[in-house]
Amino acid sequence: MYRNSWLPEVFNDFFYNNNMPKANPTAPAINVLEAEEQYIVELAAPGLRKEDFNMSIDDNGDLHIKMEKKASEQNEKAHYLRREFAYSKYEQTLILPEDVDKEQVSARMEDGVLNIYLPKIKQNIQKVARQIEVG
Template sequence: MTPMMRRNAAWLPSVFNDLFDTDFMPKANATAPAINVKETDKAYTVELAAPGMTKEDFNVHINDEGNLIIKMEKKQEQKEEDKSSRYLRREFSYTKFEQTLILPDDVKKEDIAARVENGVLTVELPKIVEEKAKVSRQIEIG
């Protein structure tokens, strides 16, 4: 009896996948891009995985509240033009993502820079370097 239950347990999810993974109801397993945040003495670095995206697909800005907003949007439509046939199906792709990051107080907001390279958006957030005043004085011995 145990083998039968295992077989049914493995069979049941595939039936649901076949029913719900259609053009009208695609799988809901889409996830947001992975984000890494690194810190050094001089800066924070935000890396966002975005394979296939170009710099034109991104909008990176600071909002009125001083938060960093990263938006990503890409639309694709694959068309094959053939006058002798009609389409029964066309493939469309649409990707949209938005992330708000609250910036630490020590970020120099006017020097933030971003670039896209090898499918990774990198945002450099330089830190404000506070020059410590060197205090030089003679100390009296009492």
């Protein structure tokens, strides 16, 4: 399987799927971006609201995304001649990279896209330059 060199291997396993079909063809499309201070997961969710999602991080540090949308109440004065989008459900677990600060994960719904922000752990880079005394 092809691997992007800039994308952590754990993300390749979940997100790089051009060479293989999706297990669930109705699953939302996912983008993963990496910035200097965070990863951003974009999940296509047109027509959904933030109330339709439930996200959690388990004891292993894995991110669980659940979506459930039920059809709106039927109009009392009319009836459907055909109804195909009455219910949808989606669930996925993402194994997060080790450098994600799991206490600071957040999400926001915007313009039909669920954005999940995975901030990286801030690491203090120790400078190695120093003066050495000769004893």
